[in-house]
Amino acid sequence: MSFLQQDVPLSWYLILSAILFSLGVIGFLIKRNLITVFMSIELMLNAVNLSFVTFARQWNEVRGQIFVFFVMMVAAAEAAVGLAIIIAVFRARSTLAVDRINLMKL
Amino acid sequence: MNASSAFPIQLGLWLIPLLPFAGFLLNGILGCRLPRWMVTVIGLLAPLGSLLIVFNATLVAASHPGITVCKGCAYQVPSYLPNVENLGHWLAVGSLHIDFSLVFDQLSLVMLLVVTGVGFLIHVYSVGYMHSDPGYARFFSYLNLFLFFMTTLVLAGNILLMFVGWEGVGLASYLLIAFWFEKPTAAAAGKKAFVVNRIGDFGFLIAIFLILAQFGTLTFSEIAAKLAANPTFTGGVLTVICLCLLFGAAGKSAQLPLYVWLPDAMEGPTPVSALIHAATMVTAGVYMIARTHFLFDRSPAALSTVAIVGAATAIFAATIGLVQNDIKRVLAYSTISQLGYMFLACGVAAYSAAIFHLVTHAFFKALLFLCAGSVIHALGGEQDMRKMGGLRTKIPITFWTMTIAVFTIAGFPPLAAFFSKDSILYAAFLQGSGGIVLWFVGLFTALLTALYMFRLWYMTFFGESRTPDAHPHESPWSMRAPLIILALLSICGGWIGIERFAAFLAPSTGALPWAAAANPRLEIALVAFAVACAIVGWRIAHVFYLRKPERAAQLAASVPLGYDLLANKFYIDELYNSVIVKPLFVVSRYILGWVVDAAILGGLAWLLAGIANLSGMVLQRWQSGNLRSYAAWLAAAAAAVLLFVLLAGSSHGWSLTLFHPEPILKLSRISIAHLGQASH
Numbered sequence: 001m002s003f004l005q006q007d008v009p010l011s012w013y014l015i016l017s018a019i020l021f022s023l024g025v026i027g028f029l030i031k032r033n034l035i036t037v038f039m040s041i042e043l044m045l046n047a048v049n050l051s052f053v054t055f056a057r058q059w060n061e062v063r064g065q066i067f068v069f070f071v072m073m074v075a076a077a078e079a080a081v082g083l084a085i086i087i088a089v090f091r092a093r094s095t096l097a098v099d100r101i102n103l104m105k106l
Numbered sequence: 107m108n109a110s111s112a113f114p115i116q117l118g119l120w121l122i123p124l125l126p127f128a129g130f131l132l133n134g135i136l137g138c139r140l141p142r143w144m145v146t147v148i149g150l151l152a153p154l155g156s157l158l159i160v161f162n163a164t165l166v167a168a169s170h171p172g173i174t175v176c177k178g179c180a181y182q183v184p185s186y187l188p189n190v191e192n193l194g195h196w197l198a199v200g201s202l203h204i205d206f207s208l209v210f211d212q213l214s215l216v217m218l219l220v221v222t223g224v225g226f227l228i229h230v231y232s233v234g235y236m237h238s239d240p241g242y243a244r245f246f247s248y249l250n251l252f253l254f255f256m257t258t259l260v261l262a263g264n265i266l267l268m269f270v271g272w273e274g275v276g277l278a279s280y281l282l283i284a285f286w287f288e289k290p291t292a293a294a295a296g297k298k299a300f301v302v303n304r305i306g307d308f309g310f311l312i313a314i315f316l317i318l319a320q321f322g323t324l325t326f327s328e329i330a331a332k333l334a335a336n337p338t339f340t341g342g343v344l345t346v347i348c349l350c351l352l353f354g355a356a357g358k359s360a361q362l363p364l365y366v367w368l369p370d371a372m373e374g375p376t377p378v379s380a381l382i383h384a385a386t387m388v389t390a391g392v393y394m395i396a397r398t399h400f401l402f403d404r405s406p407a408a409l410s411t412v413a414i415v416g417a418a419t420a421i422f423a424a425t426i427g428l429v430q431n432d433i434k435r436v437l438a439y440s441t442i443s444q445l446g447y448m449f450l451a452c453g454v455a456a457y458s459a460a461i462f463h464l465v466t467h468a469f470f471k472a473l474l475f476l477c478a479g480s481v482i483h484a485l486g487g488e489q490d491m492r493k494m495g496g497l498r499t500k501i502p503i504t505f506w507t508m509t510i511a512v513f514t515i516a517g518f519p520p521l522a523a524f525f526s527k528d529s530i531l532y533a534a535f536l537q538g539s540g541g542i543v544l545w546f547v548g549l550f551t552a553l554l555t556a557l558y559m560f561r562l563w564y565m566t567f568f569g570e571s572r573t574p575d576a577h578p579h580e581s582p583w584s585m586r587a588p589l590i591i592l593a594l595l596s597i598c599g600g601w602i603g604i605e606r607f608a609a610f611l612a613p614s615t616g617a618l619p620w621a622a623a624a625n626p627r628l629e630i631a632l633v634a635f636a637v638a639c640a641i642v643g644w645r646i647a648h649v650f651y652l653r654k655p656e657r658a659a660q661l662a663a664s665v666p667l668g669y670d671l672l673a674n675k676f677y678i679d680e681l682y683n684s685v686i687v688k689p690l691f692v693v694s695r696y697i698l699g700w701v702v703d704a705a706i707l708g709g710l711a712w713l714l715a716g717i718a719n720l721s722g723m724v725l726q727r728w729q730s731g732n733l734r735s736y737a738a739w740l741a742a743a744a745a746a747v748l749l750f751v752l753l754a755g756s757s758h759g760w761s762l763t764l765f766h767p768e769p770i771l772k773l774s775r776i777s778i779a780h781l782g783q784a785s786h
Contacts, residue, residue, distance in 0.1 A: 025741050098734060
């Protein structure tokens, strides 16, 4: 089963994945709100998931799908821990601006 | 040579150096915590044990059936000597093998008896002499360390092991000269001795390298065998080797031009002066020449250099000794002068005469130093002879033993030095026309020796006491007993006679040059000359320093130039200071210190530090602590890597574009295959 028989070419998936990943990176770098930064990370993870699924479908490989499950599981755990930390930070500092959470800075 | 293998007699030679070493470790590490009597016991048992082993070995040697060594002489030597004890391999580099081999032959037997015997007596003496010194345990540990290295030097079967002992005694000498290191002069004297000895050791080292290059072995017996197999090999490189060895020996044995450290070495405690700087260590140079005599025998030029150095040193030091006022310095110059006699004997190939004089000298010079120590002890540390006098009745045992020593060194029959000194003069006289000059120098030195020794005797023990407030007291028995034993040895030490002694030593040092054609009538005539010289020296001293003490001062005033020259030791120290030491200081301080060290090396260090500092100042801006800036750098770097792969890939011919996915697919297929392999 080759990608030529599909309606949507492989490269489109990959380009979408790259665009999503770049959006995640840019969001991570320029947004100041901690929750937005966190969501950007999720976006990057999902962009990678998309390319995993694409290749898995392309090559009839189930391992790519399994990898995606792992990533989703880690992302869920990360969301649980990360949100807890964000709430703790907000309670302590009354702010979610990344630039002001700099107590550990040299 | 190979007789030893037929008679595997265990003598325990390895214990001879090791016992003092054990003493050194015990006293050196635990000495300050042990009670004083235990330090004494350890310090004395170590040399006593070595002495007993040497005695045992000597008895074994004496009880063994003898063989006749030289044709025509009646004397026999034990047939199993040399006894070689191989303790194991030390070095194996290419074809060169060096063992820890100890050789017990006639020469090392004699030397060991002197080193451990006189060494033990001086240890006993030190118990009394150093009894109130705070560094008592340290002193005994150093003395034991010295005995360890000295016996190693004597027993060594190859030059490298001898060199270990050679350097070791230098170290022990340094430690003991600078024993009272709080005193700046003592510290400086120790440093001087060490540096001057290093200069001599340089010559010794060069000689070792040359021997290695020439013979491919450093074992004495193998070198001798190779030389014996090649009877036409003379001069040339052998002369160079021998001159380098002579330079080393001159450093250790305080000969011209390296004698300057020995008078200063008198800053050490008197037992040290007696043991190291009179009886044993300074004779190591003579021992080394006798040990390597097969090399010197092949080089007449080197031999005559040895003789000239010896004769020049003998008369040179004796003249300086005439006008010194410090009792120990007189004895130091006397030691240098007597060592000159030994070198003279080596230089005329009469090695056994040199060793004979070495033995008798060890007895009477150790006695002289110990007596001087007893005098200094009695006067509470006074060393200036001008402040002594009239001690004859106050310290009678010291006086009588000193008298024996003085008459011995002056060469009166039948005391020990009479026999040894006259055998040297006789050997020199037989060396042809040049030998007669050497003989005359030796004879004149004998006169000077008698003169300065009787001067010391009269100034110390006769006349009026020049220290009215001092209360001299006789030394304790631990000091008096060694004096008496050494006095007996000084009397009897020469009675064995040079003929018998030389015949005994012949297998190690070769026969005496006149062994074949002795001339008793000539010998007696020469002896008469020598004794006459001794008596003249005595009478001159008697007139100048007892009957008319003002005459000496008048004489000194009448030739102020000559007296100044002697009193200032020919200005040799000043000469060395201005010609060698000062330029070295200038080079060190200004060229090496300022230009090389401060400017070049220091500048380089500053430059490196500056570069590190500057780059740190720039790079620290990166370490902002801001997480997002780190992430930005990470992303930028990842983008850069991706860009590089794209560009480099296109230049290498495999296009990596997103719209022609074949290469990507290929890559991912490969990576998935890898994953599959890894998971299996």
